[in-house]
Amino acid sequence: MPHGSTLIVLFWQLAHAWNSSICMHAAEVEIRNAPEKSQMFVTTSHLYKRHLAEYFCGMGGNMTALELGVYHGHTTAVLAAIFRRVISVDIEKEYLEVASKNAAAHSNVIFLSMDLMADDWTIFSTNQVSVGIIDANHHYEYVMADAQNALRHLPHLQYLVFDDYHEEEVERAVTELEEAGVLVECQGIGNGWNGSPWEFQDWDPGSGQQFKRWTTQSEGRICKRSPARAGWKTLPGFVNKRFFVYRQPLTHLCQAGVFRFLANGTLLTSWESGGGSWQAAASTTREDLLILKLPGLLSSELELIFNSGRTAFMLSEVGSSRADWFGIYDQLVNRPFQIASSLF
Numbered sequence: 001m002p003h004g005s006t007l008i009v010l011f012w013q014l015a016h017a018w019n020s021s022i023c024m025h026a027a028e029v030e031i032r033n034a035p036e037k038s039q040m041f042v043t044t045s046h047l048y049k050r051h052l053a054e055y056f057c058g059m060g061g062n063m064t065a066l067e068l069g070v071y072h073g074h075t076t077a078v079l080a081a082i083f084r085r086v087i088s089v090d091i092e093k094e095y096l097e098v099a100s101k102n103a104a105a106h107s108n109v110i111f112l113s114m115d116l117m118a119d120d121w122t123i124f125s126t127n128q129v130s131v132g133i134i135d136a137n138h139h140y141e142y143v144m145a146d147a148q149n150a151l152r153h154l155p156h157l158q159y160l161v162f163d164d165y166h167e168e169e170v171e172r173a174v175t176e177l178e179e180a181g182v183l184v185e186c187q188g189i190g191n192g193w194n195g196s197p198w199e200f201q202d203w204d205p206g207s208g209q210q211f212k213r214w215t216t217q218s219e220g221r222i223c224k225r226s227p228a229r230a231g232w233k234t235l236p237g238f239v240n241k242r243f244f245v246y247r248q249p250l251t252h253l254c255q256a257g258v259f260r261f262l263a264n265g266t267l268l269t270s271w272e273s274g275g276g277s278w279q280a281a282a283s284t285t286r287e288d289l290l291i292l293k294l295p296g297l298l299s300s301e302l303e304l305i306f307n308s309g310r311t312a313f314m315l316s317e318v319g320s321s322r323a324d325w326f327g328i329y330d331q332l333v334n335r336p337f338q339i340a341s342s343l344f
């Protein structure tokens with residue numbers, strides 16, 4: 001005769017297996033509704049969607065997922081079948097309208113129109129998001145920003161999923177986060193998950209021409225967030241971003257130059273006087289303070305202080321109380337122009 005507590009455990013395991021199989025079944029219905037990647041290359045493959053279901057069915061029933069990049073909502077519908085709640089974000093309102101029709105069978109999806117690069121991520125922070133699915137813009141800087149924003153603004157985040165990992169820039173961003181120890185226990189999903197070759201639709205950014213190419217890299221990658229958050233400080237939020245620099249006082253909005261802070265301490269500028277270097281200020285533990293050297297411009301050092309979001313800075317000569325320069329993240333400057341032009 002099994003002991004009482006053994007019976008409870010058995011019962012729980014049975015209920016769990018039952019829940020998982022219901023989840024797999026509901027996900028499979030949506031997978032069959034979705035076009036295959038060969039018909040619509042913008043969406044994920046059936047295999048990717050199935051691997052998501054296999055990974056998260058059984059634990060997703062009490063989790064909230066945040067989907068970054070929705071397009072026509074074919075992955076959204078699968079996520080809605082797996083997770084308790086799904087928040088799906090895209091910059092294009094027209095795509096969200098199509099997606100909301102494609103996921104109409106599910107009442108647990110909230111669609112939000114937002115620019116992930118420029119708009120305020122703090123709107124997510126009280127939603128207990130456990131899983132982030134990163135599938136918006138696939139350029140390195142964007143993937144890195146989405147991952148870093150997720151890590152910074154989602155205190156309950158446990159998993160990050162990346163699509164189009166076979167693209168060089170996505171792979172580079174994910175690899176850096178893995179090497180920094182921020183993401184751990186990663187595994188391939190979707191086409192090529194086991195290293196077998198598959199053919200995908202690629203394009204030449206110069207000519208815009210599309211062509212097919214083979215790869216053995218996986219279509220997607222699921223990672224766990226390191227509980228220790230080891231190595232987090234090696235990837236400060238301003239690295240690799242472009243900042244427009246203005247001379248103070250800001251009486252007219254004419255850019256004086258462009259800065260980019262590379263991870264290795266190099267500072268690239270658009271100035272003829274050349275670039276220089278940056279480092280954390282040694283005299284303090286404040287992470288918002290940098291010391292810059294721009295030898296072509298000035299013999300003395302400059303002191304840079306970031307705002308808390310690392311989206312803007314003030315720059316002055318060391319010891320001076322006056323900030324001569326103001327820097328701002330390029331995406332923040334471009335955003336009002338995008339919004340206004342989308343209304344024509």
Ligand SMILES: C[S@@+](CC[C@H](N)C(=O)[O-])C[C@H]1O[C@@H](n2cnc3c(N)ncnc32)[C@H](O)[C@@H]1O
Pocket residue numbers: 042043044068069070071072073074075076089090091092095114115116117135136137
């Ligand atoms: C590859 S598609 C997403 C495909 C979708 N996850 C699927 O599996 O069917 C990328 C989407 O990201 C959106 N996107 C691109 N840049 C964005 C940004 N800065 N903020 C929000 N969405 C963005 C695009 O509008 C596009 O719909």
Ligand SMILES: *[C@@H]1O[C@H](CO)[C@@H](O)[C@H](O)[C@H]1NC(C)=O
Pocket residue numbers: 012015016019061
């Ligand atoms: C099964 O799913 C229901 C409804 O989502 C949930 O309340 C319950 O806790 C789940 N049970 C197990 C054992 O996962």
Ligand SMILES: *[C@@H]1O[C@H](CO)[C@@H](O)[C@H](O)[C@H]1NC(C)=O
Pocket residue numbers: 062063064128130
């Ligand atoms: C989901 O349930 C598991 C097991 O009961 C629990 O450990 C976990 O914290 C829950 N997650 C959320 C987001 O509520």
Ligand SMILES: *[C@@H]1O[C@H](CO)[C@@H](O)[C@H](O)[C@H]1NC(C)=O
Pocket residue numbers: 262264265266
């Ligand atoms: C830093 O990286 C850039 C670009 O990868 C490279 O050109 C430069 O030489 C590097 N500088 C140092 C000091 O390692």
